Amino acid sequence: MHSKQSCKIVPDATLHWKIWDDQCLVFNSASGQTHLLDPIPALLVRQIDEGCGDSEELFLRTVKLLDLDLTSHVRTTLQQILQQLDALGLIEASRS
Amino acid sequence: MWLRTGPFQTHLKSPINSLGQAIHLLYGDFVVEENPEFADFHIQLREPKNWRRFYRPQVYFYFDDQAPFKPMPRSHAFAMFEWCLNWCIESQANHYLMMHAAVIERGGLAAILAAPPGSGKSTLTAGLVNRGWRLLSDELALVDPGNGMAVPLARPVSLKNQSIEVIRKFVPNGVIGPIARDTIKGSVAHLKPPQDSVDRNREGALPRWVIFPRFEAGAQISFTPYPKSTALLRLADHAFNYSQYGVKGFEIMAKLIDRCDAYEFIYSRLDDAIQVFDSLLICDARTMVSS
Amino acid sequence: MTEKVDMVRLGMTNPHVVSSLTLRDWDVLIRQARSSAVLGRLHAVLEEAQIIDHVPMPPRNHLEAARVVAGSQERVIRWEVYCIRRALARVETEFVLLKGAAYVLSGLPFARGRIQSDVDILAAKSKLRTIEAALLEQGWIHMKLDKYDQRFYREWSHELPPLYHPHRGTVLDVHHNILPSTGRVHPDPQKLLRASEDIPGTPYKRLCPPDMVLHACAHMFQDGDFERGFRELTDIDGLLRALSGTAAFWDQLSQRAQEMQLYRPLFYGLRYAYEFLNTPIPQRIISASLEWAPSGPVLHAMDALVRQALVPRMAATLNTRYARWVLYMRSHWLRMPPLLLARHLLHQSLRRR
Secondary structure (H helix, E strand, O other): OOOOEEEEEOOOOOEEEEEEOOEEEEEEOOOOEEEEEOHHHHHHHHHHHOOOOEHHHHHHHHHHHHOOOOOHHHHHHHHHHHHHHHHOOOEEEEEO | OEEEEOOEEEEEEOOOHHHHHHHHHHOOOOOOOOOOOOOOEEEEEEOOOOHHHOOOOEEEEEEOOEOOOOOEEHHHHHHHHHHHHHHHHHHHOOOOEEEEEEEEEEOOEEEEEEOOOOOOHHHHHHHHOOOOOEEEEOOEEEEOOOOOOEEOOOOOEEEEOHHHHHHHHHOOOOOEOOOEEEEOOEEEEEEOOOHHHHHOOOOOEEEEEEEEEEEOOOOOOEEEEOOHHHHHHHHHHHOOOHHHHHHHHHHHHHHHHHHOEEEEEEEOOHHHHHHHHHHHHHHHHHHHHHO | OHHHHOHHHHHHHOHHHHHHOOHHHHHHHHHHHHHOOOHHHHHHHHHHOOOHHHOOHHHHHHHHHHHHHHHHHHHHHHHHHHHHHHHHHOOOOOOEEEHHHHHHHOOOHHHOOOOOOOEEEEOOHHHHHHHHHHHHHOOOEEOOOOHHHHHHHHHHOOEOOOEEEOOOOEEEEEEOOOOOOOOOOOOOHHHHHHOOEEOOOOOOEEOOHHHHHHHHHHHHHHHOOHHHHHHHHHHHHHHHHHHOOOOOHHHHHHHHHHHOOOHHHHHHHHHHHHHHHOOOOOHHHHHHHHHHOOOHHHHHHHHHHHHHHOOOHHHOOHHHHHHHHHHHHHHHHHHOOHHHHHHHHHHHHHHHO
16 A cells, blocks of 8 residues: 555665754765754654664654644655665665 | 974975074964984975066975975065975875864863865964964864864964954954965964963863854854754764764764754854853853862 | 885885884884885784884884884775775676785785775776766765866876865776776786686675786786886785785796786886795796796896885885886886877876976
8 A cells, every 4th residue: 555665774884873852963874974953854863773674664663653643645755754864875775 | 493383393495584483473483393204204495596586576385305386486485485395294194084164272172163175264363372272273173083182283373365364453462374365265474372372382272163254244143052963963064084984983973962052053242152162161160060 | 224215115025124213214114114105014014023012102102103004904904995886786796806906805914004095996997888877876976187187198108087086085997907908918808807706704706816917917017107116016915915825826827927928027026026925836836937037138137126116205216216117107007008108108298298
């Protein structure tokens, strides 16, 4: 019903985190880039970094943490964020 | 001639008289070591061997026998020397994390002033170091990756255009070197560093504040706290070998920002700016007393 | 002392020698190594020999600085290669990594501390347009070249005009051969691609070991930019040391050199690597390689030229500059028919003014 994606951090990368209050800095050791992430993208990346590789499961866990319902609007937004994170070179989001 | 500026030993060879005079004037307080054996930078500033020596004379900069830049007029020799020494440090000294920023210190605490060229950073620095602050650097902040300390150079402060006159008035017994007119940056001159800063140019300091200053004529003075994450990114922007340092660069910056309070600072009068900086110290003392 | 003139060579081949150096010696050695573009390599060599901690302080800072820069370049190369793979995955085209990128991804020991800037890849000539289009779509742009240079690259050279990626500040050279098709020597690019092999543990390909050596030799002795001559020679030395582990290697190398018509540059590569860097080459190979030597007078001239040209810049004299100039002219001659050469050099020199 929903097109699944498999997500993982880009190969050979270690992510280094620095969190101050509600701001999240992530350093990608493979690309050498430093990213300032908003809370929801940061949450997604963190979970993928911890091994959550299936997009559906990722979304479900995320909305549970944020106390939201996984409506189609929320799902579309989360999918867009995944694409952006892919374009930033943090994750590889591919259709399975 | 051999010149030691903080951690660097420079070996300078030049037949240009005006350059030698300017160096004696502005680097006069610097200690000359006996029997130096190793130079971090070998710099030659010489005139071409052809007819250009006499007609609109020029000077070339040689580093390791290569001339990386176009020549400049001989009357700009000292300004060229300063730029070339900056270039040497920037391209070679990657054992430090380096930023385009000024560093000053007082009471054992250092402030990093990071701003793009033309924001009045050097004028502010020149003013502060003649009102109680120690000069570590006006343009190149060097951070030791091992202990996070700022490393001093205490070299002459470069002043451009109007700030030359501003500082002449603000520091009545300051020594200002030859003015190089019509450079690509306009008129450039250098202020002799305070003796105390030179005497202590082997003494590092731990950063306590990161400040992003900007001069704006007629503006209301404002000193606002800056969020840490954006401060890290903004400071990293000024650190031209941040990406070379990779993960280590991120960690060094994170530790530095952790320890520091970050502010954005807008000012229009030097006297007001000095007061704001003085109050930083008082605030710090108060916080230490109450905690 | 002659050794003092070329301490870089000494330091690279016999690192323990550095423990007897004075600060004055280091003053010269650091500058020589830097101008020969091997300061990072020198750090790696000293670190592997576990004597880096015995290097006295001001010089050690410079070695450390070079290590920082070289380390980041390795990361940049790996990431760049990954981005290229992603860009070309969409068009399903194969490509082979050349030179520095291949050395780094293969984890070859001499790649540690090596200064490298551009990434070079090899692909089939028929796929070049597709590849170029895919790269342009993913953010690469053509470097600003005038019409003449663009035409030179597309028609006469063996590579596309260089591509630049503005976000990452990297340069990519896409080759369809390892030597220009206008040159006197024409290795068959199909053979290069067919013999290419997977780099173990990665999704990338490299030239087969003999081809990597031949490419390095061809690059040094045909491309002719002897400003980096010493560094190129350390590459050849590094490759031979790393790849000669298998029993069949030397014979494969000889056969391949003849097959690809690259025996002359290989001859030079072996000869000068052995002379300057004590590369361990079996005696029978050295003897056999004499078959590929040029005539007596030519060899004599080349020996003199190369020895002069490899002198580090700090000790360089007019003779060194002249030697490098002659070698540069020679490489252009080898690369192009005479008429083209005259036009090309004339155009290059006009622009320099």
